[in-house]
Amino acid sequence: MIFSRLGVDHRRARQARWAGQAPPGPVRDYLGSAPPGPRTDVSDLRLLALDLETTGLDPRTDRILSVGFVPVDGLRISLAGAEQLLCRADVEVGQSAAVHGITDDALAGGIELRDLLERVAAALTGRVLLAHHAAIETGFLSAACERELGVPLPITAVDTMELQSRVLRSHSGEDLPPGALRLGTARAHLGLPRYAAHEALTDALACAELYLAQVDRLSGGRPMTLKALQR
């Protein structure tokens, strides 16, 4: 108990140091704020479901093309906070356009990466990031932040892909069939409607809805903490 508290204090101290290094603005504010605590119950937990479209899977070499996000307040998705931002990029989108449908022309109308990061940081302040395979989102956001602003972006996240494997294992205890954890498959398994994939906001909303269904399954209506979600 004491150790874990020390661990938290240590992280916060490091985050505060980074906050001192970041230029004034939403990123600095974010670094100076605390995410929801591990014992927060899901019914009070504030999250930001977020999806990035990128040129590839490597945060060091690939670029963010767009971001879509929508807040989740407890067990409700607040559509009022839904956003989708395109990033102006110097790189050629090339092949990946076939996947996410974002063309170079569309990107030319986007905003600077730094602006995008600041918008995300502002929306994420006081919230836990929620994504399907969250490592991609946390990795890309942090790497981009380090490049643009000189500080990494530590992010507390909940991963719906992880949650889905728990939902499925509690059923069978067997190895999962290939593809069972993909967003669309996971949604179908829980009776959620089919969405056109690969637009950042649609995927973020799809992820948020999936989360509501997963929490319902995993908690069975009993209290459940953030910590239990991240187990």
Add this chain to the structure above:
Amino acid sequence: MADAEIPEVTDFLAEQAPFAAVPRTDLERLARRMTVRYARRGTLLMSVGRGNDEVFVVRSGAVQITDDSGTLVDRGEEGTAFGTTALDGRPSRFDVEAIEDSLLLVLPSAAFHELATAHPAVGDFFSQQRASRLRHALQAMPHAQRRTAVLQTRLRDLVRREPITTTGDATVREAAQLMAREQVSSLLVVDGGRLTGIVTDRDLRTRVLAAGLDSSTPVSAMMTADPVTAGPDDIAMELILEMTSRNIHHMPVVGGTDGRTPLGMLTSTDLMRLERANPIHLVGDIAKADDLGTLVVLSQRLPRIIDQLVHEDATADGIGRIVTAVGDALEQRLIGLAERELGPSPTAYAWVVLGSQARLEQGPGSDQDNALVISDDATPADLPWFEALARFVVEGLVACGYPRCPGDVMATNPQWRRPLREWRRTFTQWIDEPVPDAILRSAIFFDLRTVHGDDTLVEELREQIRRSAPRGTRFLAHLARNAAANEPPLGFFRGFVLEREGAHKDTLDLKRGGFHAVVEVARVHALSRGLPQVSTSSRITAAAGAGGLSDETAADLHDAFEFIRYVRLLHQAKQIRAGEPPDNFVAPSELSSFEKRHLRDAFQVVRSAQQTILHSHPLGHVT
């Protein structure tokens, strides 16, 4: 930067019936005001007696709606919407349960009200959910159930013989001979098989003998050309209404492809056979009465006629029109007697009735509401004549059983006996500089109808109202507020709210938050659109025609208005038979369970109409 569109939500809404008519940009804004909820199978989303503040749309999954007795009301999948009947903390009348794992789009009530105001079709869509049930109830009411009720008889079934006809070029003598031979009191005049006129016994007396015309005069010169006619599918009730209000005794029934082929003649005697106490005769007798004493005696026949009509299963609307026709006849006759006593009027004037009588909705025991509009030519010396007229008529009406207006809205009050220009000023004040208290009292002046005198004076006022009321935003807002001020007597758990104290303790007031609220709502609809209609049902129809109400909402309001008034009539007929003064307070124990259930539905319609009118005429911040 514009807010992001949420295509998965907007596209979905655009495909659902209630939102189909809403433009894309509005749907995008609507989507952003929604939240999304997940409900596992078995979750109770709404429960009977509990209020909520949200409207739900099933995005995926399915829900089941049951009423308080557990009866399945509806089952809906993707696209089903619910919650509108229990908004703003009103008790829900249904349980709504997710019967599959469901994803729900949730709209806060404020956003729903704004949407329904901006797009009336949306609000109307939701009130339809109640509509079919209420309509079903009306159809099951006794007056419709017993289609054989005599007043529902089709005229084709009443015509007992071929029409007796002559032609326009026949002489008056030939016509008289034909009438004597056939033993009829009237003839139809035809030209090439088409009806062109009518000749009656009375015409032979007054237009031929008394006028000294030669018996070789052609019929076409003395007949009534293009007479009022009825169709074979009209019902006896309508015929009685028509003959009563026009004070005529012969009605040709015409049909055929051109609608002018004579099928027969119906007389007041034919209708007499239908029923013993006939309002046509009462109206005729009133018109002939020579003194106040006779009118007092005649007016005592009205309660019996009402009782009879209720027994014959006439509609509340029909009975309202008949009671009004009798009231009009009495008032007209009293004015005639007054003019005989006071001498001719010094200048033009109009005797105006207000409120329920103006709307053709007078009920038994209604008090009098009347006013005098005098020509601007009147000199101060002329005014005493009008004062005497007012006193004569108002006192006469009291003697005939029409109590004085408790609010003193009568021509005897100098405030309501004035030249046209002052009336114009008063209406301008009411509409352009509304004072809440004054509006409450002035509302009935916006239902006005001339029963005697120069209607062009009144038409000027009506024209002024039609022109300026639609612009009177604050006036309309106050009027809408008044219309919504008296809530239907419905409480938690679908129970009735009974009067707590006083003479009517433990009864239900059918008027205040009931049919009278419909009257007030219809008035706001009509005034805000500059519609000339005065009766509530014609206002509802006209408002629907002008696009202010959907056909379904209009049908709901018609039904609710008729149902509540019908229940009141049954109650009043019972009181009349027991020798008690008729009122609007009915004890729940008097009502059958059928009546109770559907009265609740009707009150629910009233409530939603009140909400809608309130939201479409907000008072704003400036009061």
